[in-house]
Amino acid sequence: MKAHEEAEFRQYVAARMDRLRRTAFLYCRNWHTADDLVGTTLVKLYEHWRRAQQAENLDAYVHGILAHAWLDERRKPWRREHTVEDLPEQVQPVTPPRDGDLLALLAELPPRRRACLVLRFYCDLSVEQTAEILGVSTGTVKSQTARALEALRGPAAELYDRSNNA
Amino acid sequence: MRDILDEAIGAPPPSTVDVDRVVAAGRRRTRLRRLAMVSPAVPAVAAVALAVTALGGSPTAPTSPTPLQPGAASGAAPVYDETPEQTRQRLAAALTDGLSTALPGVTLTDGPTGQAGVSITASDDLVLYDSDTVLTTGTGEGELFFASWRAGGQPAYQTSTPLPADGPLPATWIDSCSGAPLHDALIVDGYRMVTECEQSVGAQGQTIVVTSQTCVDCPGQPVVRRDAYVTWTNARVLVAIVNTLKRGEPPATTPTAELLLTKEQLITIASDPELTVAA
Numbered sequence: 001m002k003a004h005e006e007a008e009f010r011q012y013v014a015a016r017m018d019r020l021r022r023t024a025f026l027y028c029r030n031w032h033t034a035d036d037l038v039g040t041t042l043v044k045l046y047e048h049w050r051r052a053q054q055a056e057n058l059d060a061y062v063h064g065i066l067a068h069a070w071l072d073e074r075r076k077p078w079r080r081e082h083t084v085e086d087l088p089e090q091v092q093p094v095t096p097p098r099d100g101d102l103l104a105l106l107a108e109l110p111p112r113r114r115a116c117l118v119l120r121f122y123c124d125l126s127v128e129q130t131a132e133i134l135g136v137s138t139g140t141v142k143s144q145t146a147r148a149l150e151a152l153r154g155p156a157a158e159l160y161d162r163s164n165n166a
Numbered sequence: 167m168r169d170i171l172d173e174a175i176g177a178p179p180p181s182t183v184d185v186d187r188v189v190a191a192g193r194r195r196t197r198l199r200r201l202a203m204v205s206p207a208v209p210a211v212a213a214v215a216l217a218v219t220a221l222g223g224s225p226t227a228p229t230s231p232t233p234l235q236p237g238a239a240s241g242a243a244p245v246y247d248e249t250p251e252q253t254r255q256r257l258a259a260a261l262t263d264g265l266s267t268a269l270p271g272v273t274l275t276d277g278p279t280g281q282a283g284v285s286i287t288a289s290d291d292l293v294l295y296d297s298d299t300v301l302t303t304g305t306g307e308g309e310l311f312f313a314s315w316r317a318g319g320q321p322a323y324q325t326s327t328p329l330p331a332d333g334p335l336p337a338t339w340i341d342s343c344s345g346a347p348l349h350d351a352l353i354v355d356g357y358r359m360v361t362e363c364e365q366s367v368g369a370q371g372q373t374i375v376v377t378s379q380t381c382v383d384c385p386g387q388p389v390v391r392r393d394a395y396v397t398w399t400n401a402r403v404l405v406a407i408v409n410t411l412k413r414g415e416p417p418a419t420t421p422t423a424e425l426l427l428t429k430e431q432l433i434t435i436a437s438d439p440e441l442t443v444a445a
Binding site for chain 1: 172179
C-alpha cells in the first residue's frame with residue numbers, strides 16, 4: 001500500500017472507529033471481543049483497501065467484513081477461552097437478560113437474525129445490501145428482521161418512551 | 167432505532183484497537199499472502215525468482231475485448247484490446263466458467279468480503295489482476311487463489327536482493343521443476359509437508375508447472391495445496407487451490423480432505439488463454 005493510500009485508510013478508520021466498535025458490541029455484547037472483531041476487520045480491510053475503495057458503498061463493504069468476522073468468530077471451537085498477555089484487574093460479568101434490557105434480548109436472538117437487525121437498522125443498510133452480505137435472499141432478510149423486531153418491540157418501546165419523557 | 171440502540175449501548179470504554187498494530191498486521195498479511203501464493207514450499211527467497219515487469223502499451227483502449235492476436239502454439243497468449251474494467255470482467259467470467267465446468271453446482275464466494283461470485287482486483291499499475299475465491303460444494307470447501315500478470319521477459323528481482331521494507335513485494339516464479347525447491351523441509355501448522363513437481367507443455371505452447379503439497383503427518387496423507395504456474399511468452403498465470411478447514415467442527419486443526427480440484431482440472435483452468443493479461 002502506498003503512503004497516500006495508508007493515510008486514507010487511517011483517516012477512514014479514525015472516522016468510523018466509534019461506529020464500528022458499537023456495531024461489534026451489538027453483535028457480541030462484550031467490549032473486549034468487540035475490539036478484537038474490529039481489529040480483525042480492519043486488518044482485512046487494510047489488506048484489501050484498494051478493492052474496498054472500488055466498492056459502491058465502502059461502509060457497507062466494511063460492515064460486511066465485520067459481520068463475517070463475528071459469524072466466523074463464534075463458530076471457532078476455542079472462542080470460549082483465550083489467552084491474554086496480562087490478566088485484567090476486573091472481569092466483566094455477563095449480565096443476565098431481564099425485561100426491558102434491549103441488549104440482552106438482542107443477544108438472545110439467533111446470530112443471523114441479530115445480524116439482519118444490526119445491519120438494517122443500526123448500519124442503515126438496505127434489504128438488498130444486507131441480503132448480499134449474509135448470502136441470503138431479500139425475502140429471508142425481511143422475515144428475519146420482522147421476527148427480530150417482534151422480539152424487541154416491547155423493550156424498544158419502553159426505551160423510546162423513557163428517552164422521550166426524560 | 168439507531169438512537170435507541172446507541173442509548174442502550176451507553177458510553178463505550180476506551181478503545182483497545184491499536185491502528186498502528188492493525189497497519190503492521192495488514193502489511194505482514196499482505197506480504198505473506200503474496201509470498202505464500204507464489205511459493206508455498208519455501209520462505210521469501212525461492213530458488214528461482216523473477217519479477218513481474220510491466221510492458222508498454224495503453225491498457226485503456228475503448229473497443230470491445232476481442233483478441234488481436236490469437237494464441238498460437240508458440241506459447242504466446244492472445245492480446246486483448248480492452249479497458250481494465252473489461253479485463254477484470256473477462257477474467258472473472260473465464261474463472262467462473264472454468265470452475266463451474268470442473269465443479270458443477272459449485273458456489274463461488276469472494277474470500278475477503280463473503281460476497282457472491284468471483285471478484286478480480288487490479289493493481290494500480292495494471293500489472294497484476296488477482297482474486298481470492300472460496301469454493302463450496304456438497305463435499306467440502308476450498309480456497310482458490312488466482313493471479314494473472316502482464317509479464318515481460320526481464321527479471322528485475324534476484325534472490326540475493328533484500329526484501330523491501332514496504333511497497334509491493336517481488337513475486338517469485340517457478341517456470342521449471344528444476345527451479346522448484348523440492349528438498350526443503352517444510353512444516354505448516356505443525357505438520358510435515360512434502361512438495362512434488364510436474365512439468366508439461368500446454369496446447370498453445372505455454373509451460374505448465376504444477377507443485378503439489380502433501381501432508382505426510384495427516385490421516386490419509388492428503389494433498390492440501392496445489393499450485394499451477396503457467397508461463398506464456400508474454401503473460402503469467404498462477405492458480406492455487408488450498409484446503410479450507412471445516413470451521414467449527416472439532417478437531418478443526420487436522421487437514422484430512424482431498425482438494426476439491428484434481429490436478430488435471432487445475433491445469434485445464436490455469437492454462438486457459440482467457441485468463442491471461444498479455445501485452
